[in-house]
Amino acid sequence: MIDSPYFPYAFALLVALPFVVFIRQFVFSYIKLKNQEIKLLTIKGNSEQRVHAYERLTLFLERLKPSNLVTKFDKNLAPHEFVFLIEKTINDEFDYNASQQLYITAKTWKNVANCKNNMLHLLHKTYENLGNNLSLDDYKTIFLMNYMNEEDFIANCLEELRKENLIVN
Template identity: 30%
Template sequence: MNVQYFLTQVAIQAAGGTLMVVASWYLLKNDFLRYFFQRPVEPAKDDKAPLLQLRLQAHERMIVFVERLNPANLFIRVYEQGIPAAELQARILNEVRTEYQHNVSQQLYINAESWNVLRKLKEDTIAMINNAIGTLPPDASGKDLSRLVLEHVAGIAENPYDLTVELIKQDIHQLF
């Protein structure tokens, strides 16, 4: 057996093996490092974009809710010519409660303080309608009820509906 031939074959085999190991390392290096040195995955900043969109939509819906709750808009939507005050009261209360129930899930996306203000505004609107109907005679018309409520709202120094819309706008500006 020739020693020189043997050493040449060993060198060729060693070079081929080394070349295979180096090529494999470069191909699989990222997988090895990821497997052995895993880092906790941080959410990308774009992951919050859908939540921001939901929050903006909730604020938009709350502004619409306040505008629909405003007696000036509420009477325009619900009032019919010649309707008795008691029937108008029932329709208004139904409308307010329906609007509230339709938007109740939006509290997930808005500030708790703003939601409490919205809920109080709804309750105050109901109380205002009920108090106004209590001061009218039993045979009063819907026109009398609407006039009394609108005069009451006009007499308030700072319109609570406008203040609530401003509060919601402030919440929106805090998001950015």
């Protein structure tokens, strides 16, 4: 058998076989680890985007609070000018944050949109119920009082955002 012309080939095959198996295992292990790394990076990226969405929507809701709205703009404006500028500001900021709905649940996005719509409705309802002779300071005071007399829809929405953020992350 040692005198066979195939002996050197058989011997080389026997010596090389463990190395081939070892290299194969190494390559498969390396590919598996790289796939796991890619999955972790993808999850981490989505998680960071989700957190960023919660942060931006929280900031939007904080800016939507009447106590923050009444401090905006010049005190020499007429109430109808103030309402127009506040409405434009709210709509612009809402539109700016519209892409964040991709990272939160549909229910939470609906709550954020409802907060915006409720605030705009309150702005207009307060203005419509006033006489034309009121100053901007009077309008702001009545606006704040009207908000305090209603359910605090902004605080409720912020609480929902916090809860969802804890569940998702």
